[in-house]
Amino acid sequence: MVNKSKTKTFFTIFFVIIFVIFFNHFHLLNFIEKPFIAVIDWSLKPVNNVKTYFKKSKQVLTEEDKNTLEQLRQQNQVALTNIKLLNEENDELKKELNFFLENDYEHIGAIVLSRTINPLGTTLMIDKGSKNGISLDNPVVVGGGILIGRITKVEDDRSVVRLINDNSSAIGATIMNGERSIGLVEGGYGLGVRMNYIPQNEIVAPGDTIISSGLTVGIPRGLIIGNIEVVDKQPHEPFQQAVITPAADLGYINLVAVIIPKKS
Amino acid sequence: MIKSVLKTLFYIFLIVTVFVLNLYFSYLLPYPFENINLVIIFLIIMLSFYGTGSVVWLAFLAGILMDLYSELSFGVFTISLTISFLLVYWLYYEFFANKSIWALATMTLLEVVIFRIFYTILIIFSNTKIKATLFVYYGWEILLTTSLSFLLYFILEKTFTKFRLIK
Numbered sequence: 001m002v003n004k005s006k007t008k009t010f011f012t013i014f015f016v017i018i019f020v021i022f023f024n025h026f027h028l029l030n031f032i033e034k035p036f037i038a039v040i041d042w043s044l045k046p047v048n049n050v051k052t053y054f055k056k057s058k059q060v061l062t063e064e065d066k067n068t069l070e071q072l073r074q075q076n077q078v079a080l081t082n083i084k085l086l087n088e089e090n091d092e093l094k095k096e097l098n099f100f101l102e103n104d105y106e107h108i109g110a111i112v113l114s115r116t117i118n119p120l121g122t123t124l125m126i127d128k129g130s131k132n133g134i135s136l137d138n139p140v141v142v143g144g145g146i147l148i149g150r151i152t153k154v155e156d157d158r159s160v161v162r163l164i165n166d167n168s169s170a171i172g173a174t175i176m177n178g179e180r181s182i183g184l185v186e187g188g189y190g191l192g193v194r195m196n197y198i199p200q201n202e203i204v205a206p207g208d209t210i211i212s213s214g215l216t217v218g219i220p221r222g223l224i225i226g227n228i229e230v231v232d233k234q235p236h237e238p239f240q241q242a243v244i245t246p247a248a249d250l251g252y253i254n255l256v257a258v259i260i261p262k263k264s
Numbered sequence: 265m266i267k268s269v270l271k272t273l274f275y276i277f278l279i280v281t282v283f284v285l286n287l288y289f290s291y292l293l294p295y296p297f298e299n300i301n302l303v304i305i306f307l308i309i310m311l312s313f314y315g316t317g318s319v320v321w322l323a324f325l326a327g328i329l330m331d332l333y334s335e336l337s338f339g340v341f342t343i344s345l346t347i348s349f350l351l352v353y354w355l356y357y358e359f360f361a362n363k364s365i366w367a368l369a370t371m372t373l374l375e376v377v378i379f380r381i382f383y384t385i386l387i388i389f390s391n392t393k394i395k396a397t398l399f400v401y402y403g404w405e406i407l408l409t410t411s412l413s414f415l416l417y418f419i420l421e422k423t424f425t426k427f428r429l430i431k
Contacts, residue, residue, distance in 0.1 A: 006354060013320065013346055020328065021339040036280065037332060043284045047291055115291045115298075116333050123335050153335040160335040167395055251294075 041127070041158070044114045070249070074143040077247055081209055081224055082145075084176060105220060107141075107257040108132050113158065122166040122187065124149070126256060129157045137218045139259045146247045147171070147212055147223040151258065159258075163250050164225060165193050172215035173225055175242075177208050185210065185225055185244065193226065193244040200240050204231050210244060220259065279322050282306040283329045296404035301376065303330070305413040307349060308372045309420070311356055312363055323349035337390045344382035351378055365417050372413040376406045 023029045110126040128134055138151040140161045149169065153160035162169050165187035173185040173195055183198040198204055208228045214221030226246040233240040286302040293300070303326045311319045327342035334341060352375045360367035380402050387394065 009317075010350065013324070013350060016324070017339070017342055017346060020342065024338050033328075033332060036329065040280065040284055040287075040329070040333075044287060047288055050288070050292060114287045114333070116335055125333065162335070167398075168393060 037158075041113055044125075045111075047114055071143065074146055074247060077209070078143060078145040078224055081176065081211060082222070084209075085211075085222055105259050106262045107259055108134060110159075110256050110258055112253050112256060116160055122163045122250070123152065124161045124163065124253065124256075126159050126161055126258070127157070128258065129159050130154045131156050133260050134159050134258050135260070139212075139219045139223065140256050141223060141259060142248045142253060142256055144257075145223055147219070147225050148246075148248050148250060148253060148256065150219070161256065163187065164246060165250055170216075171219060171225070172213040173210050174213040174221070175204055175208050175210055175228070177202070177204055179203065182213050182215070183239075183242075193246055195228070195242040195244055196239065198240045198242060200233070200238055202240075204228060204233075204240065204242055206230060210242075275318070275322060276325065279303075279306070279326050280329065283326060287333065296401075297408060299401055299405040299408055300412055301405055301409045303345075304372065304375055304379065304409055305416060308352075308368060308375060308413055309417060311349075311353065311371070312368050312417070315356065315361065317353060320346060320349045320353055336387065336392065340383060340386045340390065344379050344386060347382055348375055348379040365414060365421060368417045369410055369414045372410045373406060376402075376409050380405070 020029065024033075108128055110128040110132075113125040113127055116123040116125055126140075134151055134154055136151055136154060139147055140149045140151065141147055147164065149161045149163040149166070150171070151159050152162040152168075164171060164185060167187055169185075169187040171185045173183055175181040175183070175195070175198070179202045181198050181202040181204060183195045185193060185195050187193050195210060206228050210225045210228065212219045212221055212223040212225060224247045226244040228242045229245045230243040231240060232242065282302055289300055289302055290298045307319055307323055307326065310322065324342065324346040327345035330341035330345065331338045352371055355374065356371060360371050384394065384398075
């Protein structure tokens with residue numbers, strides 16, 4: 001008798017879940033979901049202020065102007081890399097690159113609402129969506145040119161950014177060494193960022209800057225990803241790996257810019 | 265009737281508040297404390313306090329909210345959280361209805377384990393790549409969520425008589 005009742009309860013709940021998933025798929029539950037989302041998004045607005053408050057409190061104890069210095073360091077790194085890039089390109093390529101960056105892309109500023117709740121991924125929710133022109137795989141930057149991730153899910157008014165330290169993140173990258181080595185920057189459950197598939201015979205050293213290679217669809221060349229911290233080179237393996245320190249503090253992101261193709 | 269509606273609305277308000285708090289926790293707390301699952305702690309304490317099946321429907325609502333704030337396919341959290349709470353609810357009636365702090369800790373541990381088993385199966389079915397390090401996160405979640413629920417229940421037990429052991 002008890003087992004019959006349990007079976008009935010189980011199937012009732014199971015069919016309700018199927019019903020909700022089905023109706024959600026066809027956006028038929030938007031009228032219920034939207035008020036909940038609006039209230040929760042509104043509640044999440046102060047989250048960045050709280051984080052900023054704690055960060056500033058910490059800084060007063062350690063170093064007063066650390067935040068400003070960090071921003072200046074990031075901007076300086078962007079400028080230095082740009083100079084390096086510009087020096088090595090010929091005039092024609094420079095013109096093409098400028099045309100590419102200045103004319104084919106535009107930025108959309110967005111506020112970070114929260115991290116998403118999935119422990120599997122290191123993702124952020126931002127307050128701009130498809131209504132603002134954002135689409136899947138658009139790169140997301142801070143500090144004018146530091147790549148932090150890509151758009152992985154888009155809704156009308158909000159989007160999810162997959163950070164570069166996420167397990168599923170993989171971005172084509174170039175090391176600013178003598179050979180301009182290319183490889184793949186991959187994350188690992190928020191625990192770190194690695195660059196894999198670097199050819200074994202190329203010289204890679206700690207401190208080298210890593211930028212986006214332009215080989216990943218939708219991500220322009222020249223966005224800074226980070227610096228090499230440790231090089232892992234095993235003689236029996238065809239490729240070497242490098243542990244990367246991201247150029248931006250991925251645990252502390254308030255404002256971002258999404259790079260989207262310019263509307264013609 | 266009105267009392268029942270107001271009670272339902274109050275529970276919905278509570279679960280939304282706990283969900284928002286959970287998002288704050290996951291965003292503001294450093295690793296590994298970001299893995300504390302406040303929603304599960306709240307629902308397990310509710311189950312110990314009231315012992316009614318409405319906890320399963322609250323878990324269902326919490327699952328929908330989690331799905332709305334996740335980049336995974338819609339339904340992963342709803343299915344995992346609801347089914348796991350249904351199983352834990354049945355276990356509660358069979359084995360853990362004595363409201364002891366150890367029963368609560370065991371229920372929390374079982375809930376997180378069952379929830380993550382369903383979650384992992386569903387994400388594998390949705391072709392999401394998983395690595396061994398994911399289980400480190402699960403380990404932290406189980407340890408910290410169980411410890412915090414134990415601590416909270418201990419405080420509540422000392423504060424409110426209704427939580428005390430039925431002997």
